[in-house]
Amino acid sequence: MLGRKSRARKALSSQLTSATLDNIYDRRSFVIAAVGAGIGTLLAVRMGYIAIAENEKYRTEAESNRVNLSLIPPRRGWILDRNDAPLASNRADFRVDVIPERMTDKEREIEVLGEVLSLDRAQLIDLRERIDQTRGFRPVEVGSGLSYEQFAALSVRLPDLPGVVPQRGFSRFYPTGPSVGHLIGYVGPASAEEYEADRNPLLITPGYKIGKDGLEKQFEQRLRGVPGARRVEVTASGRIVRDLETREDVQGEPVKLTIDGPLQDYAARRIGLESGSVVVMDCRTGDLLCMASMPSFDPNSFSDGIGSVEYAMLREDERVPLRNKVLKGLYPPGSTVKPMVSMAFLREGLDPEETVYCGGGLRVGNRVFRCWKRGGHGHVNMAKGIYQSCDVYYYHFAQRIGMDPIAAMARRCGMGQEFDLPVLSQFYGTVPDPAWKLRKHGREWQAFDTVNATIGQGYMLSNPLQLAVMASRIATGRHVQPRLLYGGAEAPFASADFPAEHVRLVREAMSDVVNGPGTAGRARLPLPDVLMAGKTGTAQVVSLSKSDGRSGPWKYRDHGLFIFFAPFDNPRYAGAVVIEHGGGSGAAYPIARDVTTFLFDPTKGMEALHALEKQWGGTAQERLTRKYAAYAEQAGADVPPVPRREEEIFDRVDAEARAAAMVPVNEATDAAINRSQVDE
Amino acid sequence: MNSVVPAPIARQPWGMLIPLFMLVGFGAMVLFSAAGGNWKPFAIPHLVRFAVFLAMAGVMTLFSRDLVRLLAYPGYALVLAMLVAVEAMGFVGGGSQRWLDLGVIQLQPSELMKPAIVLVLARFYSGLPPSMTTSWRALVPAGVLIALPMGLVLLQPDLGTTLAIAFGGVVVMFLAGLPLRWFAAGAIGAMIVAPIAYFFGLHDYQRRRVTTFLDPESDPLGAGYHITQSKIAIGSGGLTGKGFNEGSQSHLNYLPEPHTDFVFATMAEEWGLLGGLAVILIFGLILRWGLQVAHRSQDRFAKLLAAGMVATIFFYVAINLMMVMGLAPVVGIPLPFMSHGGSSMLTNMICIGSLMMVNRWNRQAPQSRFR
Incomplete structure (x- = not known):
């Protein structure tokens, strides 16, 4: 090359002629042709390399360009009641989500959404808040249950709304709304933490929701189902050209509960304006027929995302509609423990006919403990002690028998126990005994502790489910275990070691509470052939110096309790009603009466409920809706935002409940003034 | 020649025309596919344009050497004036403009400048006494002739066309026999100027094209998208391609500009490596014919003219193919005879017409010598 160059230069430096230039041209054009051919070869080789050697890689990339795989959220399994009626089902609807990450102009898009979906100011604020707080890839629900017109109006604007995903899908539907909210x-939609824990792409599929509380959360895996998938051919701009292949989703498995849907709804509505809970179980199988807790929230509206106004309303409510009172409400059981205490006496060999004279009080140590009836009951045997709820009878014999047998019997009856149920958590209260007090408070058990415990006050705490289990165990004399899932073995429960005559005696006395000369005459069933047995209870909340328990601030009123079973001579159903701050057992047993009536004669039960609901202003759902509207109007947009994590929503109320439960109602000595009473 | 075929037909350079027809026909098929299986809006205009410009080339063939020599400087001056006009209109209109609206056709003067620069330089060197080839008088006027249009096109700004003009001009200078050390010095100078131009002379989008060319995967959804998608289209075609009208990259709009700059990728996706090699081979045949025409010519002007025209076509082909295969930055140069677009078809048919013209001169020259 160099040689040729120097030669060329030599030629050039000498005299150039046309002929030498032609010569140079020939040489140089050869060079150009060679370079051109070289480049052509290079291109051919390069193309061969891309198309053959790297073919597989690029073929895959072309396919991943062309084919878009989208998940079809599986339809959630239904939650059924014992008669296969849905307590939670799915409803086909139109919905809209946004994926914040893909939005280009958030403000403008939110404005358009608000306009098309006619969202009000509070909803817009919520939406902005949620979009700002959500991690980019998580879909945020804008609305569900859209009308077809709204859906269509949004769909045509899609090219201007990147990140907005309208789709047809299914939303969860709870036909009875607030009645089943807690249960x-x-x-x-899954939170960022939930997605982190379970990196399932399904969790960030728009429109997919997971269970957040209660049974929905407990049975999440079973209800979830298998997502379907749709493979579509898409253009670069994301327009779908055609469906390539669709795999249908597999609906989640149903969960069948022992709950009787109509009864659950009835009980929830019957609680009415009060705050409380109703538990009913089948004494033969342990099936929980009803676990109503009111006031509650409407799970239908929670499923759309909890609005801040709604959340504020529920949170500010002193009746804690966010707490499941059946499992997490702890109350002093009051006089409802008396049948159980009587069983303990009988077991220790006390003659039921042995009497004590009640003159309205009993001196224990240097203090007089009063009977609720100031005038006294006169001579009281065990039966009268139960049906007249005479405190002095129990003060007297409890001191003779001692606390340990009573505590053992309480546990045998289910008090202080945690049951094997598919629920997220249960608060199981306290059955105090000398060893417990020493351990917990470092003090010796005193006679007045026994006296307090024997009338269900002081340290004793239980939840309504435990009271219902206690009622069913006393009624049947068997070790009834509550259960929530329908089906499975139905082996008869083991005998609880209660001699038959003990059970008969207590049943008889509890029947007299209602049907005889007892404390709850008004609880008698309006049915000719069924007699209900029960036991009233009134649990004091603050000392007598603060409130008389019946009037004054709601927070200071006594809890009303009632345990029951029916029919009394061959118990089929048992249950418990607890009304928070109801002002006494008179708030509780009419509810038990109506619920039991409904069990045996639904028509008669409904009549009673309809009359009451007319006074109250509609069903629980209607009242909740109205209340929300009024609250929203008053509060406007000045409400605190909803906690980002769903757990926090309930943790707060749970924490408060637990803290409250840990403080004994009052100093044990104060309980000397007992306010059990006969209502009317 | 065979007596069955009439002489005027047998005279035509079929060695070039048949590959050219195949290429244009093939191009029309690819454009048919790029339009989603429709003759409109790409394939029909493509064929019509080719027919019109082929007729034009046929007319050009008839020009005599003297006429062409006479028209070389005025033609160059006219195209240069149009470039200035475009620049002025862009200045008045307040924006960059590349074309003149002549009513029937939107003319890009910068395209016309590619053959014009070859023509004027061929004219210049054929008129230059051979003894002056090594003096400054061989370099400076030619440099000015090249620099003027380059500057104007660069102002538009159109880097691809600027380089095409420079390439055509430099090849003619190279073949004209200018000393090699000048080219070596020029190459060194370019190496020094290139980084400076890169940092100060280029627009942002042009700079980005260069950086993404060096590493297209650095920004697969942004500026590197074109190269990446083009390579996916070519690579996924494999040996025999996905079949006519079956290319997903082009049909689903993943491939940008499937009918213009990236028409080769569109073709390669559906026809595979075999189609690609066929296209490269056909271009090779056409260009080889062009060089043969230049080689056969006994006259310096015709030689330089023909070789310059071949270089101009070659530049298009080489840069376009290197671009779609990820060997060159995206500069916006279409593939001759296959890409949709009137201006590039016009330029390339002027080159073909010039070659056919020189070919006719070659045929006549020996005759006239014998006469």
Whole structure:
């Protein structure tokens, strides 16, 4: 090359002629042709390399360009009651989500959404808040249950709304709304933490929701189902050209509960304006027929995402509609423990006919403990002690028998026990005994502790489910275990070691509470052939110096309790009603009466409920809706935002409940003034 | 020649025309596919344009050497004036403009400048006494002739066309026999100027094209998208391609500009490596014919003219193919005879017409010598 160059230069430096230039041209054009051919070869080789050697890689990339795989959220399994009626089902609807990450102009898009979906100011604020707080890849629900017109109006504007995903899908539907709120829970989009824990792409599929509370959360895996998938051919701009292949989703398995849906709804509505809970179980199988807790939230509206106004309303309510009172409400059981205490006496060999004279009080140590009836009951045997709820009878014999047998019997009856139920958590209260007090408070058990415990006050705490189990165990004399899932073995429960005549005696006395000369005459069933047995209870909340328990601030009123079973001579159903701050057992047993009536004669039960609901202003759902509207109007947008994590929503109320439960109602000595009473 | 075929037909350079027809026909098929299986809006205009410009080339063939020599400087001046006009209109209109609206056709003067620069330089060197080839008088006027249009096109700004003009001009200078050390010095100078131009002369989008060319995967959804998608289209075609009208990359709009700059990728996706090699081979045949025409010519002007025209076509082909295969930055140069677009078809048919013209001169020259 160099040689040729120097030669060329030599030629050039000498005289150039046309002929030498032609010569140079020939040489140089050869060079150009060679370079051109070289480049052509290079291109051919390069193309061969891309198309053959790297073919597989690029073929895959072309396919991943062309084919878009989208998940079809599986339909959630239904939650059924014992008669296969849905407590939670799915409803086909139109919905809209946004994926914040893909939005280009958030403000403008939110404005357009608000306009098309006619969202009000509070909803817009919520939406902005949620979009700002959500991690980019998680879909945020804008609305569900859209009308077809709204859906269509949004769909045509899609090219201007990147990140907005309208789709047809299914939303969770709870036909009885608030009646099942605490029991079933609700569903919602997975949080960032949940997605982190379970990196399932399904969790960030728009429109997919997971169980957030109650049974929905407990049975999440079973209810979830298998997502379907749709493979579509898409253009670069994301327009779908055609469906390539669709795999249908597999609906989640149903969960069948022992709950009787109509009864659950009835009981929830019957609680009415009060705050409380109703538990009913089948004494033969342990099936929980009803676990109503009111006031509650509407899981239907929670499933759309909890609005801040709604959340504020529920949170500010002193009746804690966010707490499941059946499992997490702890109350002093009051006089409802008396049949159980009587069983303990009988077991220790006390003659039921042995009497004590009640003159309205009993001196224990240097203090007089009063009977609720100031005038006294006169001579009281065990039966009268139960049906007249005479405190002095129990003060007297409890001191003779001692606390340990009573505590053992309480546990045998289910008090202080945690049951094997598919629920997220249960608060199981306290059955105090000398060893417990020493351990917990470092003090010796005193005679007045026994006296307090024997009338269900002082340290004793239980939840309504435990009271219902206690009622069913006393009624049947068997070790009834509550259960929530329908089906499975139905082996008869083991005998609880109660001699038959003990059970008969207590049943008889409890029947007299209602049907005889007892404390709850008004609880008698309006049915000719069924007699209900029960036991009233009134649990004091603050000392007598603060409130008389019946009037004054709601927070200071006594809890009303009632345990029951029916028919009394061959118990089929048992249950418990607890009304928070109801002002006494008179708030509780009419509810038990109506619920039991409904069990045996639904028509008669409904009549009673309809009359009451007319006074109250509609069903629980209607009242909740109205209340929300009024609250929203008053509060406007000045409400605190909803906690980002769903757990926090309930943790707060749970924490408060637990803290409250840990403080004994009052100093044990104060309980000397007992306010059990006969209502009317 | 065979007596069955009439002489005027047998005279035509079929060695070039048949590959050219195949290429244009093939191009029309690819454009048919790029339009989603429709003759409109790409394939029909493509064929019509080719027919019109082929007729034009046929007319050009008839020009005599003297006429062409006479028209070389005025033609160059006219195209240069149009470039200035475009620049002025862009200045008045307040924006960059590349074309003149002549009513029937939107003319890009910068395209016309590619053959014009070859023509004027061929004219210049054929008129230059051979003894002056090594003096400054061989370099400076030619440099000015090249620099003027380059500057104007660069102002538009159109880097691809600027380089095409420079390439055509430099090849003619190279073949004209200018000393090699000048080219070596020029190459060194370019190496020094290139980084400076990169940092100060280029627009942002042009700079980005260069950086993404060096590493297209650095920004697969942004500026590197074109190269990446083009390579996916070519690579996924494999040996025999996905079949006519079956290319997903082009049909689903993943491939940008499937009918213009990236028409080769569109073709390669559906026809595979075999189609690609066929296209490269056909271009090779056409260009080889062009060089043969230049080689056969006994006259310096015709030689330089023909070789310059071949270089101009070659530049298009080489840069376009290197671009779609990820060997060159995206500069916006279409593939001759296959890409949709009137201006590039016009330029390339002027080159073909010039070659056919020189070919006719070659045929006549020996005759006239014998006469």
